[in-house]
Amino acid sequence: xxxxxxxxxxxxLKLFVEKGFHGTSxxxxxxxxxxxxxxxxxxxxxxxxxxxxxxxxxxxxLLTAITMDYQDSEQFKSNxxxxxxxxxxxxxxxSDMFQFIIIFHSSPYITSLTKEQAETRFDDVLIFxxxxxxxxxxxxxxxxxxxEFFLGTIFSTVNYFNxxxxxxxxxxxNLTFELFWDGISK
Amino acid sequence: xxxxxxxxxxxxLKLFVEKGFHGTSxxxxxxxxxxxxxxxxxxxxxxxxxxxxxxxxxxxxLLTAITMDYQDSEQFKSNxxxxxxxxxxxxxxxSDMFQFIIIFHSSPYITSLTKEQAETRFDDVLIFxxxxxxxxxxxxxxxxxxxEFFLGTIFSTVNYFNxxxxxxxxxxxNLTFELFWDGISK
DNA sequence: ATATATACTGACTAATCAGTCTATATTGTG
DNA sequence: CACAATATAGACTGATTAGTCAGTATATAT
Numbered sequence: 001x002x003x004x005x006x007x008x009x010x011x012x013l014k015l016f017v018e019k020g021f022h023g024t025s026x027x028x029x030x031x032x033x034x035x036x037x038x039x040x041x042x043x044x045x046x047x048x049x050x051x052x053x054x055x056x057x058x059x060x061x062l063l064t065a066i067t068m069d070y071q072d073s074e075q076f077k078s079n080x081x082x083x084x085x086x087x088x089x090x091x092x093x094x095s096d097m098f099q100f101i102i103i104f105h106s107s108p109y110i111t112s113l114t115k116e117q118a119e120t121r122f123d124d125v126l127i128f129x130x131x132x133x134x135x136x137x138x139x140x141x142x143x144x145x146x147x148e149f150f151l152g153t154i155f156s157t158v159n160y161f162n163x164x165x166x167x168x169x170x171x172x173x174n175l176t177f178e179l180f181w182d183g184i185s186k
Numbered sequence: 187x188x189x190x191x192x193x194x195x196x197x198x199l200k201l202f203v204e205k206g207f208h209g210t211s212x213x214x215x216x217x218x219x220x221x222x223x224x225x226x227x228x229x230x231x232x233x234x235x236x237x238x239x240x241x242x243x244x245x246x247x248l249l250t251a252i253t254m255d256y257q258d259s260e261q262f263k264s265n266x267x268x269x270x271x272x273x274x275x276x277x278x279x280x281s282d283m284f285q286f287i288i289i290f291h292s293s294p295y296i297t298s299l300t301k302e303q304a305e306t307r308f309d310d311v312l313i314f315x316x317x318x319x320x321x322x323x324x325x326x327x328x329x330x331x332x333x334e335f336f337l338g339t340i341f342s343t344v345n346y347f348n349x350x351x352x353x354x355x356x357x358x359x360n361l362t363f364e365l366f367w368d369g370i371s372k
Numbered sequence: 373a374t375a376t377a378t379a380c381t382g383a384c385t386a387a388t389c390a391g392t393c394t395a396t397a398t399t400g401t402g
Numbered sequence: 403c404a405c406a407a408t409a410t411a412g413a414c415t416g417a418t419t420a421g422t423c424a425g426t427a428t429a430t431a432t
Contacts, residue, residue: 004410019294022208026390036411041391043409103289108205141361144350148342149365156338160331167328175327179335183369190379212420222381227421229379 005043007033012054017099021051021109052114055104058097059118063125065090070128076136077181080129084154084177091158092168098158137185146184153180191229193219198240203285207237207295238300241290244283245304249311251276256314262322263367266315270340270363277344278354284344323371332370339366 011032015024026047030037044050066086070079091098104110126147133146141149157176161168197218201210212233216223230236252272256265277284290296312333319332327335343362347354 002409020206020208022206022389023295025388027388037391038393038412039410045391047390099292109209139361139365141365142350142353145346145353145358145362148346149339149362152338152342152345153335153369155341156334159338160334164328164330167331172331175325176331176335179325179327179369181369182371183339183365183367185368188379211418213418223421224382224423225380228381231421233420 002043004033004035004039007035008040008043008050009054009057012050013058013096013100016051016054017096017103021047021104021107048109048111051104051109052111054100055110055114056118058100059122061094061097062087062090062101063121065094066125076133076138081177081181083125083129084150084180085173087154088157088173088176091154092161095158095162102155139184139186141184149184150180153183188229190219190221190225193221194226194229194236195240195243198236199244199282199286202237202240203282203289207233207290207293234295234297237290237295238297240286241296241300242304244286245308247280247283248273248276248287249307251280252311262319262324267363267367269311269315270336270366271359273340274343274359274362277340278347281344281348288341325370325372327370335370336366339369 008029012024012029015029015032018024026040027037029050030040033040040050044053066083069082105115130143133143138146153176157173160176194215198210198215201215201218204210212226213223215236216226219226226236230239252269255268291301316329319329324332339362343359346362347358
């Protein structure tokens with residue numbers, strides 16, 4: 001990736017989270033990145049294309065962080081916990097990216113084509129857990145409800161530790177996972 | 187409340203959720219409400235004041251919907267469930283307002299003063315449950331974490347039923363509450 | 373009925389926006 | 403080195419924006 005292109009993505013990420021899509025001008029993005037506006041439009045044909053690229057980029061970073069490391073030798077709970085912890089830690093350590101994904105996931109600024117691209121890659125991760133979910137100690141709930149609940153608890157956990165960073169330690173992190181786990185287990 | 191002022195709030199709510207704060211022009215809000223732009227600026231000094239008013243208005247509507255009807259005669263679980271169900275139903279039936287509150291709660295467009303105003307009124311509701319939480323069958327978790335978890339599960343439940351309205355029935359609603367309840371109970 | 377305040381209108385303005393264009397610099401290739 | 407392709411720059415433009423203003427209509431009070 002070209003250096004200035006990367007600087008532009010970083011600047012756009014920060015500003016979009018802070019002030020929204022329309023609240024951030026292309027000239028401000030260029031200024032923050034330390035480049036000219038012409039350079040921005042050289043790398044991204046339109047502002048629209050910039051935010052689409054940014055969405056794919058952040059989702060890719062998230063996917064890398066939660067890597068598909070399902071271990072058949074381990075218990076289902078351990079596998080699920082590792083996924084949950086990876087996801088949550090990503091959210092805490094990359095709060096701009098996490099916020100961006102949350103905000104712009106259900107936003108009209110990202111074209112549906114881009115969303116589909118990102119979503120498909122995402123489902124690939126969850127498919128590993130689907131066979132783990134069947135015949136396990138988990139409540140019989142629709143897959144989609146389970147995914148929403150999973151994401152909802154991560155969302156609230158990240159929010160909590162962002163607001164109260166002094167509470168961030170292994171004990172409390174385990175406790176919040178137990179809230180999720182006891183909810184879904186039979 | 188003045189009729190045209192109400193029309194302006196309704197139009198702004200719809201458009202802000204759809205296209206964001208800066209993505210919606212004041213002329214479009216006025217046009218959607220069927221009034222002149224001058225009328226908008228007569229009722230709200232600035233666009234900023236409009237969104238602040240809207241935030242207080244939607245929070246007020248939410249508060250009314252989840253009314254403080256704690257019944258000491260009933261079990262804690264029943265009281266909590268009623269609050270949870272009122273909240274969730276509000277989110278499903280008033281999806282624009284719910285979305286608006288979620289989006290603009292952690293957004294720089296609402297001044298922190300306005301947020302405080304709304305938050306104070308909100309805490310008044312939760313205080314009724316605090317004494318219920320003590321010495322109950324609930325896990326010992328920080329109050330703030332409990333609130334985040336509470337809101338997180340409502341958020342995911344509303345999201346789920348919005349995406350899959352055909353799944354909306356009493357049985358599934360009870361099931362989703364049990365996910366929350368089993369998580370927090372000892 | 374008259375006076376005063378409030379509600380409303382839409383044309384207007386200075387500022388700002390996304391995107392263009394022309395020119396210059398840097399890089400890669402043979 | 404030569405020369406083409408790519409990267410960078412920033413002044414510029416037509417369109418759009420939040421907010422103003424001068425005047426008109428409607429409601430309220432005495």
